[in-house]
Amino acid sequence: MVENKSKHAVVTGASTGIGEATVRKLRSEGWQVVAVARRADRLERLAGETGAQVFAADITKDEDIDALAVFVSENGGLDTLINIAGGARGADTVGSANNDDWEWMFQANVMGTLKMTKAFLPALRAHGRGTVLNLTSTAGLVAYEGGAGYNAAKFAQHALTNALRLEEVENNLRVIEVAPGLVHTEEFALNRLGGDQAAAEKVYAGVAEPLTADDVAGVVSYAVGLPHHINLDQIVIRPVAQAANHKLIRK
Ligand code: 8X3
Numbered sequence: 001m002v003e004n005k006s007k008h009a010v011v012t013g014a015s016t017g018i019g020e021a022t023v024r025k026l027r028s029e030g031w032q033v034v035a036v037a038r039r040a041d042r043l044e045r046l047a048g049e050t051g052a053q054v055f056a057a058d059i060t061k062d063e064d065i066d067a068l069a070v071f072v073s074e075n076g077g078l079d080t081l082i083n084i085a086g087g088a089r090g091a092d093t094v095g096s097a098n099n100d101d102w103e104w105m106f107q108a109n110v111m112g113t114l115k116m117t118k119a120f121l122p123a124l125r126a127h128g129r130g131t132v133l134n135l136t137s138t139a140g141l142v143a144y145e146g147g148a149g150y151n152a153a154k155f156a157q158h159a160l161t162n163a164l165r166l167e168e169v170e171n172n173l174r175v176i177e178v179a180p181g182l183v184h185t186e187e188f189a190l191n192r193l194g195g196d197q198a199a200a201e202k203v204y205a206g207v208a209e210p211l212t213a214d215d216v217a218g219v220v221s222y223a224v225g226l227p228h229h230i231n232l233d234q235i236v237i238r239p240v241a242q243a244a245n246h247k248l249i250r251k
Pocket of ligand 1: 136137138139180181182183245
């Protein structure tokens, strides 16, 4: 049932976690992939292992995105844009929020998705069967204490995704949102908690089976691999142990 008629994807956030796993998964399914991230050394390793094309870029910087758009158009173009770059910084309450953390989260999650989408919309429209998949979060669906900055950024990315779907339907653009809950990756909690490894491990402590990056990558690749007339508008994916953000079972 799953078919890969569309086969040229650009994937951001590709140096680690869900982005990296998505590149591996798509490559294993025969997609041509341009993997994008800031860290060139990690991208080169990924290129060697998967055969993906790679492009080192900061998706919050206009000049980097301009150069990426030229690279993509000269290397086969794209029909599928997968915005995975983003993340959380800090777990402060609103009252003690760190402005720099908030600024970073808005840049990485919201402005990065916006700029990438704007840059590639002309090519996606011209293709005629384009897809944009945005990786948001369950943090973009329900707010929680200590999450406000990340919640606000992910709510905004969620809103952008919904508006885009409405605006681009006349161009036959498919717009998919994948919103994961607790995913145990190498860097997400570590980045959020300022590099404190012990605190990061506590996020997943006692949870029987948190999601893995591969779990989410499998769902992403399924969604973009479906025939183009099927749009999974919004996919919420959580580990069974997390019935809701506030209800996480730890043993
Ligand atoms: C991460 C999910 O549960 O930390 O996107 O908000 S959570």
